[in-house]
Amino acid sequence: MAEKIYDKQNPAFYALLVALVVMAVGPIVMMLTTSLKLNVDIMSDSSSLLFMPTLRNYETALCDFLWYEAPHIDYCDKTFGRALVNSLIIALVSTVLTLVIGCMAAYALVRFRFMGRDTVSLSTLAMRMVPPAVLLVPVFGIWTFQFQIDGTRAGIILVYVAMNLPFVIWILQSFIVQVPIQLEEAARMDGAGPFQVFFLVVLPLIKPGLAAAAIFTFRVAWNEFLLANALADRNSRTVPVTIVNSITEFDIDWGVIMATGMLLAIPPIIFTFVASRQIITGMTAGAVKG
Amino acid sequence: MQTANANRLTPYLFLAPAALIMAVALLYPIGYMIYASFLDWNPSQRIGDAEFVGLKNYIGLLSDAAFRESFFVTLKFAAVVVTLEMVLGVGLALLLDRNIRGMSMLRTLFILPMMIAPIVVGLMWRYMYHPSVGIFNRTLKSLGFEPIPWLSDGSWAFASVVIADVWQWTPFIFILSLAALQSLPQSAMEAARIDGATGWQQIVYIKLPLMMPVLIVTLLLRLIDAFKVLEVILVLTNGGPGLSTEILSLRISRTASEFRELGEAAAMSNYLLILLVILTFAMFAYNKAVEARAARLRKAAEEDL
Numbered sequence: 001m002a003e004k005i006y007d008k009q010n011p012a013f014y015a016l017l018v019a020l021v022v023m024a025v026g027p028i029v030m031m032l033t034t035s036l037k038l039n040v041d042i043m044s045d046s047s048s049l050l051f052m053p054t055l056r057n058y059e060t061a062l063c064d065f066l067w068y069e070a071p072h073i074d075y076c077d078k079t080f081g082r083a084l085v086n087s088l089i090i091a092l093v094s095t096v097l098t099l100v101i102g103c104m105a106a107y108a109l110v111r112f113r114f115m116g117r118d119t120v121s122l123s124t125l126a127m128r129m130v131p132p133a134v135l136l137v138p139v140f141g142i143w144t145f146q147f148q149i150d151g152t153r154a155g156i157i158l159v160y161v162a163m164n165l166p167f168v169i170w171i172l173q174s175f176i177v178q179v180p181i182q183l184e185e186a187a188r189m190d191g192a193g194p195f196q197v198f199f200l201v202v203l204p205l206i207k208p209g210l211a212a213a214a215i216f217t218f219r220v221a222w223n224e225f226l227l228a229n230a231l232a233d234r235n236s237r238t239v240p241v242t243i244v245n246s247i248t249e250f251d252i253d254w255g256v257i258m259a260t261g262m263l264l265a266i267p268p269i270i271f272t273f274v275a276s277r278q279i280i281t282g283m284t285a286g287a288v289k290g
Numbered sequence: 291m292q293t294a295n296a297n298r299l300t301p302y303l304f305l306a307p308a309a310l311i312m313a314v315a316l317l318y319p320i321g322y323m324i325y326a327s328f329l330d331w332n333p334s335q336r337i338g339d340a341e342f343v344g345l346k347n348y349i350g351l352l353s354d355a356a357f358r359e360s361f362f363v364t365l366k367f368a369a370v371v372v373t374l375e376m377v378l379g380v381g382l383a384l385l386l387d388r389n390i391r392g393m394s395m396l397r398t399l400f401i402l403p404m405m406i407a408p409i410v411v412g413l414m415w416r417y418m419y420h421p422s423v424g425i426f427n428r429t430l431k432s433l434g435f436e437p438i439p440w441l442s443d444g445s446w447a448f449a450s451v452v453i454a455d456v457w458q459w460t461p462f463i464f465i466l467s468l469a470a471l472q473s474l475p476q477s478a479m480e481a482a483r484i485d486g487a488t489g490w491q492q493i494v495y496i497k498l499p500l501m502m503p504v505l506i507v508t509l510l511l512r513l514i515d516a517f518k519v520l521e522v523i524l525v526l527t528n529g530g531p532g533l534s535t536e537i538l539s540l541r542i543s544r545t546a547s548e549f550r551e552l553g554e555a556a557a558m559s560n561y562l563l564i565l566l567v568i569l570t571f572a573m574f575a576y577n578k579a580v581e582a583r584a585a586r587l588r589k590a591a592e593e594d595l
Contacts, residue, residue, distance in 0.1 A: 009390060017396065020382070024400050024461065027414045030425065034417060042423055105308035112301035128511070129566045130320065131518040133539035134559040137326060137552050138319035145336050162315030165308055194300040223407035225521050226543060240409040240521070247413070247525060254417060261410040268405040276398035279405070283462070284469040
């Protein structure tokens with residue numbers, strides 16, 4: 001493989017690049033450093049970069065998971081720990097469900113030619129138009145009075161799966177179209193049933209699409225606030241809900257709240273670094289390929 | 291015989307779960323919302339007990355000054371934010387569309403703001419805007435300037451919210467425009483270069499027109515999303531001071547949870563939805579018209595040959 005040749009650019013261009021990177025990442029770095037500071041350091045007037053990093057804020061937030069006694073905690077507030085467990089369960093379960101159901105639907109749409117691609121694209125766009133705030137009233141009403149699943153994790157998972165399905169079906173469709181039909185026919189000749197063809201032939205071939213879809217679904221479920229806030233009770237609150245609850249208090253403990261924010265931000269950040277290519281594919285697939 | 295039957299049923303089996311879930315948890319709620327918007331309904335009532343009031347909610351909203359204010363704020367927010375982001379995003383894409391080392395790393399760093407929870411984005415900016423410990427006022431003070439009331443003054447609060455949103459979403463436009471730029475046909479560029487077009491002429495006459503279809507879709511997607519922004523503003527200002535940053539989504543959620551007027555909130559949701567549908571269709575119609583015109587021109591050019 002030939003070494004890639006890069007154009008030479010003038011120094012001003014690199015200065016601009018550095019400035020852009022600082023602007024993009026700066027606020028995140030600031031959140032990280034604040035979460036590692038004691039409140040004394042946050043309030044002091046001295047330089048913001050010279051301080052003793054401490055994990056105390058994280059210990060306070062995660063106090064019910066600690067296997068040792070942290071000396072500075074005299075009362076353990078379990079709210080955040082519980083919310084973290086809820087968030088993880090809700091995000092993971094709704095991601096898996098959305099992917100399985102969405103994948104099957106996308107496959108049926110492509111291979112059995114129910115509706116044209118245009119119909120699916122259009123309904124995806126239509127669903128994207130619906131702001132979560134619009135779903136707030138009806139979902140609250142239906143979940144509380146008709147299904148009686150308000151305040152449960154299952155209730156929240158159901159909304160998230162429904163919200164994510166149109167996008168997932170649409171993006172997976174664009175990957176399934178590229179799987180050569182001859183491959184499936186060959187498998188069928190060898191005596192595979194439709195389910196075997198789907199799980200053993202098609203699924204392994206669309207792994208990149210699955211990765212993109214998984215990340216987008218997880219992100220929505222992990223970050224969503226409004227509907228979770230309306231549906232959750234004390235025991236099923238997710239992390240975004242607890243964060244908003246704790247900033248409406250009069251006296252904000254910046255160190256701890258930044259630590260909780262950081263914990264909420266870490267999974268998406270990890271995904272970004274591991275799978276940025278899939279994310280960009282997912283993002284551009286809609287607009288660029290049409 | 292049996293396999294043939296199974297084969298015929300397969301597509302339905304594959305589609306059924308998705309159709310069921312979307313019908314139950316997406317279409318049904320939307321229909322429900324339209325019905326609820328004609329009711330005088332508070333959260334402690336079952337929907338059957340709520341009184342049917344016809345169009346009263348809709349008419350009441352039209353004469354409600356607070357609603358009109360927040361409708362206007364929503365439009366202003368979307369217009370300002372989308373314009374700024376389009377200009378910055380496309381500009382940066384044109385500038386950075388070069389063959390440089392570390393481009394993929396750069397793109398990775400740029401998508402970080404979009405991936406992080408909006409709640410957390412609000413949190414970070416609220417900390418930075420903080421009147422005494424925030425970095426902006428600290429820097430201003432150490433340079434000898436007056437501190438700025440970022441979140442406590444109406445017009446500054448609006449600007450602050452816009453800045454946070456521009457920070458979070460400009461990368462989206464940037465990534466899409468960059469992808470569009472990199473998929474442009476090389477032959478057109480080369481032809482322009484051979485004909486001696488300057489950098490600016492290449493951008494104005496070749497790159498931008500060729501990127502147009504993608505840019506329009508990008509604009510549409512971003513515009514739709516701009517009407518959905520809620521969490522960042524909720525954390526930063528909660529709509530205040532006054533109503534200066536109270537966008538419609540926020541007002542809907544407050545009408546439902548604080549004022550306990552579900553019918554009115556549903557009517558408001560419908561107004562928002564109607565607005566979005568109109569915008570989307572206008573955009574589609576415009577797009578179709580542009581395409582039709584291009585096709586006509588092409589045809590005319592071919593006939594001339």
